[in-house]
Amino acid sequence: MNDDQAKLMRARPVRESISEMAELVLPNDTNPLNSLLGGRLMHWIDLAGGMAARRHSRQHVVTASIDHLDFLVPVRVGDLVVLRSSVNRVYRTSMEVGVKVWVEHYRSLEDIHVSSAYLTFVAVDAAGNRLAVPPVIPETEDEKRRYEDAGRRREMRRVESARRNDGRS
Numbered sequence: 581m582n583d584d585q586a587k588l589m590r591a592r593p594v595r596e597s598i599s600e601m602a603e604l605v606l607p608n609d610t611n612p613l614n615s616l617l618g619g620r621l622m623h624w625i626d627l628a629g630g631m632a633a634r635r636h637s638r639q640h641v642v643t644a645s646i647d648h649l650d651f652l653v654p655v656r657v658g659d660l661v662v663l664r665s666s667v668n669r670v671y672r673t674s675m676e677v678g679v680k681v682w683v684e685h686y687r688s689l690e691d692i693h694v695s696s697a698y699l700t701f702v703a704v705d706a707a708g709n710r711l712a713v714p715p716v717i718p719e720t721e722d723e724k725r726r727y728e729d730a731g732r733r734r735e736m737r738r739v740e741s742a743r744r745n746d747g748r749s
Contacts (some may be wrong), residue, residue, distance in 0.1 A: 591715040593659040594723045597636035597677075599666040605659045606677050616655035620678040621681065622646070625697050628663035629677040633701035636675060637713045641658065641701040644674060647733065649697050661694065666723075669730035672703045673710040676730040698733060 599623070603609075609620045626643055633641040655661060665679040681694040703711040718727040 588683050589712065589714045591717050592636055592669065593717045593719050594666050595664075595670075595719070598687075599628060599631035599665045601631065601663050603661045603663075605655055605661060606655055607657055610657055612740060613654075614657045614673045616659075616661070618651055621651070621655070621661070621695065622649065622664055625649075625679045625695070626699065627680065627721075628699070629658055629667040629679045629699040630701065632665035632667055632677045632679075633675055633703075636670070636716060637701075637703040637711070639703040639711050639713075640705070641703050642708075644700040645737070647694060647698040647702075647737075651695055653694055655683045655694055658686060660686060662691070668698070668723075668726040669734075670713045670716045673713055673735070674700050675713050675716070676700055676733065678726060682730070698730070700737075723746040 603624055605616050607614070609616055611617055626646070630641055631644065660683070662682045662684055663679055664682075668676045668678045678700050679697045679699065681696065682691045683694050686689050689697055703713045705711055716727070718724045
């Protein structure tokens with residue numbers, strides 16, 4: 581391993597992956613009821629998650645999966661949507677990223693939780709081959725909790741995948 585490869589593989593704290601993006605909800609982002617389209621929010625979640633995964637891995641990343649997604653409150657035209665993401669846990673070539681979405685109402689400046697999601701990203705080279713991802717270091721109690729929770733979610737995904745592949749779904 582040369583020096584550049586060694587630098588890429590050094591363990592990094594969660595804080596180095598933290599990303600935030602904001603989107604103003606415009607009429608083109610909404611349905612006939614002037615509420616944000618679920619698909620548009622899913623797109624933004626994917627982008628926010630990808631930013632954190634790329635910051636951590638320092639490689640190109642692709643989305644492998646997204647867990648269950650609930651839309652807790654409607655988001656309207658003119659609202660500011662804020663998405664915060666960070667890497668929760670790293671495996672050999674993949675990483676779980678958590679994304680939390682808030683709506684900031686411009687008049688009251690009140691922040692309301694809209695949605696949360698867990699995505700799995702895989703680091704890849706230009707040809708699409710999987711690449712190793714450096715370990716993540718959880719430092720705070722919240723980061724350590726999210727790290728442990730990610731391991732439990734991974735096991736649940738593995739069990740569910742095995743169940744589906746057994747033809748008993």
